[in-house]
Amino acid sequence: MTLTFTLDPQIDPALHEALLDLWTDASNAGGAVGFVPPVARDDIRPQLVKQLGMIADGQMRLLVGHDGDGLAAAAFLGLNRHALMGHWIWLYTVMVHPGRQGRGYGRRLMAASADSARAMDGVEAIRLSCRGGMGLEHFYAACGYKEVGRVPGAIRVAPGDDRDDITMLLPLH
Template identity: 70%
Template sequence: MSLTFTLDPAVTPALRDGILDLWTDVSNAGGAVGFVPPVTPEEVRPELVRQLAGMADGSRRLLVGHDEDGRVAATAFLTFNSHRLMVHWLWLYTVMVHPRHQGKGYGRDLLAAAERAARTFHGIEAIRLTCRGGLGLERFYGSCGYKEVGRIPAAIRVAPDDDRDDVIMLLPLG
C-alpha cells in the first residue's frame, strides 16, 4: 500500500484533528518535530494553529499523505521565504510519518511528493530543511538526495545536559 498525497487540502476539522493527532503521536514516539515526549495535543495545538495561519496568509503550503483507511499518515509544510534575496528556495518543516507506518518507505514517498510540489512553484530552485542531530536523520535525508550544508553544534536542547546539533540540509532542484 502507499499513501495518497494532497497539496493544499481543504482544512476541515477532521484534517486539523488528524494532523494534531499525528504530530502528538510522532512527538511521543521520539520524533524530532519540535517537541520532546511526553506531549499532549493541547501543547501541540498552538504550533499547528501557527502553521495553519501561515497557510491562510499564503506563506506556507501543506502536503498531507493519507493512508488506505483515509487517516492522516504523513505531513510536511513547505514554507516560502519572505526575504527578497532568498525567495528562490523554500523551507520544508514538520516532516512527519505516523509511527504505525514507519519502515514502509513512506518517508521517502513524502519527500518525493514535497520535491514534486516544490518544482511546481515558480522560481523555486532548492528545498532547505533542518534536522536534529543524534538521531540519524541526516543519513536518511542524505539518502533522499539532500546534502548537509551546515551544522550548528549543541543548538537544540532536548533536556538538561542533552544538546543536539542543528543540521542544515539542502536539496537543489536544478
C-alpha cells in the same frame, strides 16, 4: 496500501484533528518534530494553529499523505518572502505516523515534497533543518539532501542533552 498526496488540502476540522493526532503521535514516538515526549495534544495545538495561520496568510503550504487508514504523513513547505531568497523554500515538520513507518512512506513524502516544490514558480531548492543525534541527516542524505551547515549544541532537548542543528539542502535542478 496506496499512499496519495495532496498539496494544499482543504483544512477542515477533521484534517485539523488528524494533523494534531499525527503530530502528537510522532512526537511521543520520539520523532524530532519540535517537541520532546511526552506531549499531549494541547501541547502541540498552539504550534499547529500557528502553522495553519501561516498557510492562511500565504506563507506556508501543506502536503498531506493519506492511505486507507487515514492521514499517514504530512510536511509543511515554508515560502520565503525575502527578496533575495525566494528561489528556495523551507521544509518543516516532516512526519510519518509511527504505525506506518517502515513502508517507504518517508521517502515517498520527501519525493512528493520535492515534486511540489518543483511545481512552484522560481523555486530551485529546498532547505530543512534536523536535530542531530538521531541519524536523520542520513535519511535526508539518502533522499538527495546535502549537509550545508551545522550549529553544535543549538537544540536543547533536556538539561545536559544538547544536539546539533543540521541544515540540509536539496537542489531541484
